[in-house]
Amino acid sequence: MHVHSLITDSATLANLCSRWSQADFIAVDTEFMRESTYWPELCLIQVADTEEAAAIDPMAPGLDLTPLLELLTNNEDVLKVFHAGGQDIEIVYNLTGKTPHPLFDTQVAAMALGQGEQIGYSNLVDSWLGIQIDKGARFTDWSRRPLDQRQVDYAVGDVTHLARIFPRMLERLRKTGRGQWLDQEMERLADPANYANDPDVAWKRVRINSRKADVLGRLKAIARWRELEARGKDLPRGRIVKDETLADLASHPPKRQGDLAKVRGLSPTWAGNEIGARLMAAIAAAGPLPESEMPPREDRKPGLGKDGALVADLLKLLLKIRARDIDVAPRLLARSDELELLAAGQRHGLSILEGWRYDQFGHDALDLVEGRLGFAVKGGKLKMTRTEEETAA
CATH class of the missing domain: 1.10.150.80 (HRDC domain)
Known part of the structure; x- marks a missing residue:
């Protein structure tokens, strides 16, 4: 397999994508950072078919990713192979509003082949190829430039190994007759609704003990407020307000903005600044959660005595x-x-x-x-x- 040097110009990427568009499948992986941002910061994209592989630098000045994104989301003739690809798919969705399709996830396929529910990539490579991956670059800061050759080689290895594993895995699935078992799972993974991140349902990710409609209505309102604040500032949700503080605010809402200074987990400055005012406005505008949106009781499943x-x-x-x-x-x-x-x-x-x-x-x-x-x-x-x-x- 020919491994290209790091791709940083649009013409080389367009030519590569033209060739990849004729392949039966491509293996895809990404490297990203999201510790300090709301949106994952895409730092590297790796792609390989059976003939050639490359790492693509999306941070390179002037690089046009359009041919690659078109290949991933609009070319139905090329299967896109990921391993535990949820976050990779999310990144593509954030960039395009679409998900890669058709797709195949080797972690899901491994479930049908008796390799456990969440086999890690290094264990997958070891079990199928007998190769132990050097994890030295695993926790690198992928956003820093320039990338050294060791980092690029490590990243490209993720897709060159995957491009070798996938055909073997597919053959095993065909022999066992289990390939069709995975169709529904792969379509579920490709469903754009899984990656939409609707602010109106953000409250469902927050743990809270109460089932009171007024409490849950406030939780919905302030979780939506937090989502929009985090997006606008491109900060992780927890940097705005942590989940436990959201639950506390929903259960014990402050009567006036000055009371925010007494809320554990909030900066005292919120008692008089604009973000505190926006939070109070969200609390004031909240109504009871409609009956149709009430979560099911965990302790009382229908008819389950x-x-x-x-x-x-x-x-x-x-x-x-x-x-x-x-x-x-x-x-x-x-x-x-x-x-x-x-x-x-x-x-x-x-x-x-x-x-x-x-x-x-x-x-x-x-x-x-x-x-x-x-x-x-x-x-x-x-x-x-x-x-x-x-x-x-």
Whole structure:
């Protein structure tokens, strides 16, 4: 594979993208910094196909990224391969309003191949290529220029290894017949709604004990205010106000701006400055959270009483056994919330009762809750067993 020198000019990038646009797939990775900003600061983009690889410097003066962004978001003929690509996809979305498509995530694919739920990149490379990655440049400041050759080599290695792993992984998936299992997961990853960061739903990320509509309404209002302040100043949310302070303000709202000086976690200067005034305006304008937006009770799932909770526990045990038997990560088969809904009597709208998940797990799960399946210990191993009623039938 030919590895190019660091790409810093538009003509070279455009020529590379023209060639990459003819590839079956490209491996993609990014390096970024986000410790001191709201928006992740894109510092490096790495791309490789089976023939050539390059690191691209988005901070280079005058570099036009348009051909690369077009390749990532508008070329449906080239598969984009990431590893744990959520943050990489978010960066592309922030730049374009679109997500890379079609895409393939090797961390998700590893779940279908029995390599755990969140295998790290270095472990993936070791398991597929027998290569131990030098992590010396892992925590480098990618925003500093110039980058030295060791940093560039480390970054490009992320995609050259991935370009070798992906075809092998794809072949294994084809042999096991599990490739189609991943289609839904990859489409979910590519859904732009996952990366939109709507200020009106920012409150859902803040932990708060209260379920009072007025408290949650204030939380929604001030979480939205914080999101907009953070965006406008390009600062992390926590630099504006930490989550625990937001929850405290929502539960115990100050009556006047001067009271902000007494709030733990806020600067005393907020008692008289403009940002404090904007916070008070957000609190004053907040109304009760509508019933339609109230979060579900965590301790009272629909119809899930004490017996239902025990059934849900049995379903989780069944999930572990089934995942072990077919050598797949449990999370790929089913989520805990779906098991609880199944235990509570829901039979529609559950992914475990559709398609391959039904064939591999949902059928047995349904049999368990409806009394046609049980557990037995045979040879020291816990196994599933059909009831006499099912056997007779």
